[in-house]
Amino acid sequence: MGSMTDLPDPAAPGGSRVARGLGATARATRRAGSFTMRTAKRAAEAQGAGESGLSRLIQMHFFNTAGDAAVAIALAGTLFFTVPSGEARGQVALFLGLTMLPFAIVAPLIGPFLDRFAHGRRWAIGATMAIRAFLCWVLAGAVQTESTWLFPAALGVLVASKAYGVTRAAAVPRLLPQDFTLVKANGRVSMSGIVGVAVSGPIAGLASLAGPEWVLRYAFLLFVAATIAAVRLPPAVDSSAGEGDLVLRGDARGKRTGSMRIPPAVAYALRANCGPRWLSGFLIMFMAFQLRENPIDGWSTEVLTALVVGGAAAGNLLGVVAASVLKRINPAVTVTAILLVDVGVVVFAFVLYGVVALALLGLVAGLGQALAKFSLDATIQRDVPHRVQASAFARSDTTLQLAWVIGGFVGIAMPIDPPRLGLGVAVAVLAAWAGFVLTRTPRRTRPEVQTGS
Template sequence: MSLASDVRALWHLAGFRRLTYQRLLSQGGDGMFQVGIAAAFFFDPTTATSPEAIATGFAVLLAPFTVVGPFVGPLIDRWKRQRILLFGNLVRLVMVGAIVAALLADGPLWSLYVLALLALSVNRFLLASMTAGLPRVVPTDELLTANAVLPTLGTIAAAVGGAVGGVVTFVAPQVSDAGLAFAALVGAGIAFGGASWAATLLGRDELGPAHPLASGEVGERLRALVRELGDGIGYLYRRRTPFHALGVMSAQRLLYGLMFVASILISRSVLGDPDRPEQALGAFSLVVGFAAVGFGLAAVLTPMLGARVERQTWILWCLGVGAAGQVLLAISSAPWALLAAAVIVSCAVQGGKIAVDTIVQRDTVDEYRGRAFTLYDMVYNVAFVGAAVIAGLTLPDDGYSRTLMLVVALAYGAVALVYARAPRQAASIGA
């Protein structure tokens, strides 16, 4: 089946349609926002000129959310997820407005980092809420297809949003020294406003949880969050399959993150001119576009083979494909190798992620899904920050190291060998 036919098969579900509108607008805005942030933090010739500087940027933007994450995760199991989507996008709209104001006023770099950190933290919260709510609007026997379709449509929307952000970046007039980021951020704000509207199409109780927390109980529950999060970790560990799935996802994310940071540097130094940020950003946008093709392939292949291949086996195949993509970069740093690797590795990572999403949803009861997917987002970000730190310590200034690319390829194989020994069936325990 193709992505279009999978969408048609699910489109009769009203809840799926409404959640799709929300996801497309939200992640389309994400794409434009990420282009704006990349332009301001990673492609300005006066900043982020080395792997260490880029690693610092990623750490500042993502690492604090791993601290915030545990305290917002249980709320996904308590607060109405539709309200999270509505107000979360409104908060992001306000944050984008504040960033634009700071750019116009030539504000200090630290203020931009703080505002971007808040917006990105809310983004992870929203994605976890949408994923945790998906089983409420899609039957269990269609979850695999929905997990392939909805995140991939979101990824495509993010890529389109990034492309639109890149185009307006080049054609819009420079309104300040940071004008390279201005137009993309304005577009992101418009999309976030649209996502807030789309959230109103969903019923207040449509995404769950089944027993939301009453407003008067919020303070009491906040004091119990650490215990509840620990209980969630213990539950996933006892169930085995979701715990191991999160482990392999974090390993894939770390290895993909190394390639992502290298791609930024290669786009700046090899494919583009580091003194011409618009050219470097254009080169990186091309790499992201090819990566989007890989995500689309994963959306087609994963449901197509899902009825014949176990989820865990599919993850092992994806790890092997990821290793093959990295080998291309170990052979050459030429544009053809980078673009081909972007397609192959992105397909492998997205295919594995779809299977991991399904395993965690399938083997986790609804009362724990919010915590499960908040833990998912935490390890997702920790792995990416770890990748940035490793890249900062190991990559040369131009981003290309044949030795590191070969090590990453071998690491994919090592992860596959470890995961091959993981249990295939969830352990039977009480909720």
């Protein structure tokens, strides 16, 4: 072991250069971080988003998606790859089934319940964050000890994440800046989520070198920050002044003044969206087990899973970018085309099962899900009066979350032998649903709606 004299002397010329270099690096890093934060803040507050409070929702969504990305990375090598396949399938199916029923019953009641209590929405959004923070801490211990709490805690994180989508949907219309469309606002919120994944992914990857429990502790901190951001949302989030309900039947008795029946074009777009959302849930659950038990020759399970999931993430990013770039779209045509393309790409993957086909399937599924959702948002913004748009978004997000859960449950229930069987079932389900949707095409559709600024 060297003595103290072996250490560089800061007073010496070489030591002075090292000290100056370290100081310059620290100052440059601090300036770069400050510049990045200022730039991100300016972008979030641009065009009146700061004054309306939308910027706070954007910042909260950043932490939300950053936390979800960290959880996904932590569990990628734990939830499905360290437990025997049969046991994993049984436990995931059990807990997903147990959580689906209460979610289906409670979700439609969230909006009306919160409308009757001050500060309800902010605390409801915050609760979805706080629950995930607590469960991430539980998961960190369960991963280390291989506790039986691993699966229920992981499924609890998943359900809380889906519940967040429902509660957030009702908040966005209340924070719109002047001359903002709902589609534009949702697009900006989605972009903050993409940035959150891009920033958090590498950090979580580095933390995973120390073990998945450290990634989950990092996710815990992110969800704590998101909880604080949710509680600090503007009071306008809790206001329901002048709003009504969007009802599914003609009888609006017992509803608030201004309630109206769901427009046919919105109902059609919502039904069409259920197909891509069902496919998303199905692929995540089915491929997680399928690629583990039946990997394609020459490819590891982890790489194959990354290709499919990465393709879906890339497709989702392309969908957000496309929706931001396109000035006008025809929502009815778009959602119909996406539903039919999804059927076609699943047929392609079924016939030419392989790495390229599965990666393409993930890419198209992610792209279609994003574009279909933006088309639904555009239809709601066009056809639903402002006073009931919050109710419309809450109902649509609830329906889509349930479609995702049902798709995931079907994906878990599918046998993995032969490998193409599950994809064949997906083809049959999507084709049948497409036929059902197309037979209920609205009698007249308006040509185009504006999606950008």
